[in-house]
Amino acid sequence: MTIQVGNDSSKTRRTLTVGNSSIAYYSIPAAQEAGLGDFSNLPAALKVVLENMLRFEDGGRTVSVDDIRAFAEWGAKGGRNPREIAYRPARVLMQDFTGVPAVVDLAAMRDGIVALGGDPDKINPLNPVDLVIDHSVMIDEFGNPRAFQMNVDREYERNMERYVFLKWGQKAFNNFRVVPPGTGICHQVNLEYLAQTVWSDEDQNGETVAYPDTLVGTDSHTTMVNGAAVLGWGVGGIEAEAAMLGQPISMLIPEVVGFKLTGEMVEGTTGTDLVLKVVEMLRAHGVVSKFVEFYGPGLDKLPLAQRATIANMAPEYGATCGFFPIDDETLRYMRTTGRDEDRIALVEAYAKENGFWRGPDYDPVYSSTLELDMATIVPAISGPKRPQDFLPLEGAGSAFKKVVAGFRGIDVSGAAQDMAAEGDTVVAEKPLIRTAKVDGEEYELKDGSVVIASITSCTNTSNPYVLIGAGLVARKAREMGLNRKPWVKTSLAPGSQVVTEYLEAAGLQEDLDAVGFNLVGYGCTTCIGNSGPLQPQISKSINDNDLIATAVLSGNRNFEGRISPDVRANYLASPPLVVAYALAGDMNIDLARDPIAETPDGTPVYLKDIWPSDAEIAELVDKVVTREAFQSKYSDVFKGDEKWQAVETTDAKTYDWPPSSTYIQNPPYFQGMTMDTVPIADVEGAKILAVLGDMITTDHISPAGSFKESTPAGKYLTERQVAPREFNSYGSRRGNHEVMMRGTFANIRIKNEMLEGVEGGYTKGPDGEQTSIFDAAMAYQAQGTPLVIFGGEQYGAGSSRDWAAKGTALLGVKAVIAESFERIHRSNLVGMGVIPFEFTNGDTRKSLGLTGEETVSIKGLVGVKPQQEVPCEITFADGTTKTITLKCRIDTGVEIEYIENGGVLHYVLRNLARS
Template sequence: MTVTVGHDSAKTRQTLTAGGKSVAYYSIPAAQAAGLGDFARLPAALKVVLENMLRFEDGKTVTVDDIRAFGDWAKMGGQNPREIAYRPARVLMQDFTGVPAVVDLAAMRDGILGLKGSAAKINPLVPVDLVIDHSVMIDEFGTPRAFQANVDREYERNMERYVFLKWGQNAFDNFRVVPPGTGICHQVNLEYLAQTVWTDKDQHGDEVAYPDTLVGTDSHTTMVNGLAVLGWGVGGIEAEAAMLGQPVSMLIPEVVGFKLTGAMREGTTATDLVLKVVQMLRKHGVVNKFVEFYGEGLDNLPLADRATIANMAPEYGATCGFFPVDDETLRYLRQTGRDEARIALVEAYAKANGMWRGADYDPVYTSTLHLDMGEIVPAISGPKRPQDYLPLTDAKASFAKEMEATFKRPMGVEVAVKGEDYKLSSGKVVIASITSCTNTSNPYVLIGAGLVARKARALGLTRKPWVKTSLAPGSQVVSEYLNAAGLQEDLDAVGFNLVGYGCTTCIGNSGPLQPEISAAIAEGDLVATAVLSGNRNFEGRISPDVRANYLASPPLVVAYALAGDMNIDLTTEPLGTGKDGQPVYLRDIWPTNKEIADLVHATVTREAFLKKYADVFKGDPKWQGVKVTDAETYDWPATSTYIQNPPYFRGMSKTPGTIKNITGARVLALLGDMITTDHISPAGSFKPTTPAGKYLVERQVPVSEFNSYGARRGNHEVMMRGTFANIRIKNEMLDAVEGGYTKGPDGAQTSIYDAAMAYMEQGIPTVIFGGIEYGAGSSRDWAAKGTALLGVKAVIAESFERIHRSNLVGMGVIPFEFTNGDTRKSLGLKGDEVVSIEGLEGDLKPLSIVPCHITYADGTTKTIQIKCRIDTEIEIEYVEHGGVLHYVLRDLAAA
């Protein structure tokens, strides 16, 4: 691939020799010597962005003044929100978000033909890696054949999608697919794809070194920040624009410094640490900000632990959670099989460009926090949000309080499970899953979980019979070292058999519970619980049968599977009775830090990584057997219920439109605080009675083949019907009703999809009202695409999560924020109002304050001022074009 560099008016291009060869690079010290500013004490994370400005400075998209702004940032105490155009080196995708992105690219090839352009112009201009990791579901568990059975079902369910992705791999340049069964995109990225310092030929044929940077279509792309790679999650829409050569428009961020000191105590894990970090940063407020970790405590923090902290940046709300390059970075690159010349380049480059964390590393930060890791205690988070931090000592009492305050259900109701010799009651753990990228990148907690299983097995304990247990590692390397340590056999013995390599329980792919257990939960209206080593525990996400979800370290997941109940204080009460008739406590089976470290040192080897990544793109025989054509455009199968040509570009004109005022809009939904993208665009299972289910039933798809919303993201007909269809969403227009319902034009209760279609048929625009942090959670482009296809013109909320705001703009839906303390509650909104928004026509500026007129049902009116969250000039152009992809398509067609 060729990287196009700017004209470097300040002459910052230098030569660096490392690993036996010389490369060009753009020097930050040279920029300072040229008088562009004092950059010496910028945080390393911000220096990565500054280097991007130096490399792409062309006088148009990046100017010398953009570079000077970074010097002003330091002088102004860590803030200078200037708009800049940032170009990441590459794009990472997982298949849930990747399929619709490739669908859009394929649709753009059709669309550019309609504009008399060439389909060959539609190609990624930067490298794109798509890892198929979100499609495996846990249909079978607790048996030696679980992995193969789940893989077989994965191919049966998803063959249409896999044919399409393999076509895309052949049809598009700069596009690679990592086949199913390899691992989670974030772990494959951390262990193999990421290089920390990237190299490419420029348009002059010279080799240029620069920081490895990326955007990803999964919010946990930030995990690779632990390896000093600057990356964050964006919506699929924004990622597609970046793939097609559009810079990411962003403001120079504030950077919060998080100082770590001390060392972890005996009996604590990286998960305990990260849950505390999440709580602290959520309280501090870091939305739209970078977080950089520094301090002498990093000397005691293995890279796997850093990656665990970086992974959960979306949970603490930051754009990224960055760790600068240091000796531990180099050690990990070497351990995971990176080339020695590359490791030498990483060290030389980081030191030459001021990105190395040495003993004298002391940047300027916008604000700082401090945590002594010696104060960390075992903890979990739940029952609904990652920031709901609970010391393990408080977990039992907290669940009892949640039953009363949140779930409003009595304790003690017991229901017999048909055909079994046990009863269920609220608090029983029905899912215990070692899952997701957060912890399965971390050999310390995985080895720890294995040792807990070994000690429990030796004492005669196993999982409780009502607990669905699973182990879904982030990469095949995990199985390599668990088997080398002999621990997989111990995990198997207590129910944690391998179920697949991919994102499972955390994304809602937990699979069905035993039908009799599900029936008992429904009969007693019980609050069943799940304990998982993931990063997301929002309502309705894990399983439709489970209301309370807790995040925990893998060793604690094993412990809760053994106990089977949240109504037990694991710190003082026995988990069960051993084979000798004596009670077994958590302290009896918890390994020492030395036991864990010794096994990690012995089994997590460079050879294991080299072996498992030797042929990563080849895939198993099933993947190799997927046959596709070499056609330039995709032949959309009319009968496919997985892949359909979306309507975005049909009948598109060669010129853009203008932004119009919104007149006479009706309210489609009135929503509360922390409405997540899970609420807006569900990823889990759905029933035949839902609009999406009815659509599939009408096409003769049996319920057993519904798969999940996430797997069907390539079909806009399913996803439109699934938008706002989460079983736990609460539309405040309706009293005591859960699920995707609203009032239609006739005032009667109906599904949000049906109401939206009725309003569109009548030519009536709609708006959504929301509360605080609207759109929190995963970077789901369908949360914005579905909103747009339902005819919603505006979302008015108290605040937005970063990615979802950007996605709405990218789909031509305008986000607005209340001002002057107004909220949906203070305004007395009921959902039967008529809304008009003015001030959008003519010369609209970013972040304008505009009038919104609300006409109530009784005829009274009120005018409020709202802030238009189109944040930058380029975003105004996107909305004028109808969305960012329309903007890119017209640009490419005209080229």
């Protein structure tokens, strides 16, 4: 690939000799010698962004010399200088849930540019794009040897329309590759194969240039690759599309929080326990929109697989990314995972020459710092609703009693709380923990029954230490005659085929199979809601008796309504603990001290009896996790199996949209578009679509998981003769805006404060009656009435779901007013032409007493500047008015242009049509 570089007016380009080769690079020390400032004390994560400025400096058209100087000022000011810069990542990574709608948008842009008189060939990724199909497999079959093949077969049945479309995209677009289904999770494939830490390509002058590996991804856990010193983070599909079309990402120079690790992990703890503690600490510290960089002597004892686990969960602690600098462990991992030796030599030489290397004296300036002694880590889980809800394993059972009480609105305090800890609480003469029979079964379910135990998601499945550990727990349990409880749906969804290779080489897959953890597929399953249905009689017992069933998963997300519609309490745990909870089947016991099961002869078995030693795990990892295994499994990663090879598509430059498709439809964004932009105008006479609380995540907003016939999306499909069994999931239908806009704000656990005691996607329509949010929005659109949404703190937390913004825009929402926004969702709203606003002066939805009956007008938007404060007039139901001040969260000048164009894609399309 040919890369573009800037003017280099400061003459920072130098030549590096690696072995017998010479290669150009942009030198940070040279920038310092040129008098641009002192960059020596910058964190490595920020130096990656600085190098980007050096390489693309173009006299101020997008990057100026003053932008470069700003990084020296950042260090001189103690780690703060929020200057706007234009950053260009080297590549884009997608998974299919978010990737399909991105490709849909590109296809629609080809239609759009033709309508404007332009050339469809102008719509092509200018930066390399890799799309990994990993989010489509669902766990229909489990706990038996045929589970993998049956789930794959169903995946192709459900998703053939999407796969035909993606194959068309692979043919039609330049710089666009597809990793077929059944290969692995995008982040693990990225970590193990795609990422190179330092890239080298020819520039427009034909010279080879070395530069840091950087990317953005359409999944928030793109950050996982930061464990290998690759700077990447998640963006919405909208922003990713702009990046792949050559648009720089407008961002502020971030603060960098230094997280110092000391000591080393103690016997019996895992990398998962460490990351859950890190999440808790960083959430409390506050790192939204900041980089986090890990440093300190503890890194010498932390394998890269464990680092990747910490980096993966940056969205959970709220940071843009969690970065680990290049060091000896980076090189060791690259060698183990089969990277070319010349590449490894380049990484080492470049990092040392350009100031990216973490040596023993590495101690840069940070905006703020935290410190953690890894020797203090204890076994832990996190839940029942948020990743930052850290819970030491010792006492988890007692804590669950309080969870039950909380769900049921029971005050468990004082003496009653002490009784709850013993498990004997009687409140209002009723047992706190309910039990219920299951039709046709000898066992009973109760509050706390673990009905899902899943080793899943990118977070841990890239980590051989915890996966080998899970296999050893299964082996020891099997030897003692233990098995999963019959009500537990168990699954193993590795992040890559390499995992199966080393589990089988160690003989551990057989042990995992014996306790129910058969391979169900290679992909992101339970963590994104693709857990599949529970057995009908179990689901019926849970719902008929209002039981608080639980799930335990080795993932990164445990938000309400995400894992399964039948499960209300979800816990994150290490893979070995997932196996242990499957054996116990009950969240009420304290796994650290109570018996988890009995042998066939009635002998109690404790966790310590089946827990492997660190030495056992390390010995097997050294033996079976080999360079040859990685090279073998990734030797032909884009080929796919026979099913993928049999998928047929056309060679047309524009897509022939199938009118009857319920998966892929031409979105309305560019229909009727002209070359003229529209100035930003005030929002006049808007009605309120929803009043929402704190920590409303993109899971609450964006359609995700399964849905029923009675929902607006279900009715839409039923009207088109799609049987409920074929509904698939919202995620798989992200290429059809008609389904997705009907599922926006339709999460079964969302609570609209306009309605009392109601859960789900409901609101009041223009007639004042309760109706679905979709139907209300359509009724308001028919009247020509603009809409606004009110929210609390951390609005839009969670995954980088572009449909959380797309759906909001298509419902007719012009503004979202909240106490604070999480980074990606704020950006996505702007990218779709929806303006985010924040309360000021202590105002909140609660202090204003909003009921949803109010009318809202936002003034001062004509000629608005980034982050300007503007007046908002609220007219209450009784006719009284109040004017408050809002902060407009259009953060940069480029974002002003996006809003004026109607969104970032319209902005790009007009520019390409003019060129």
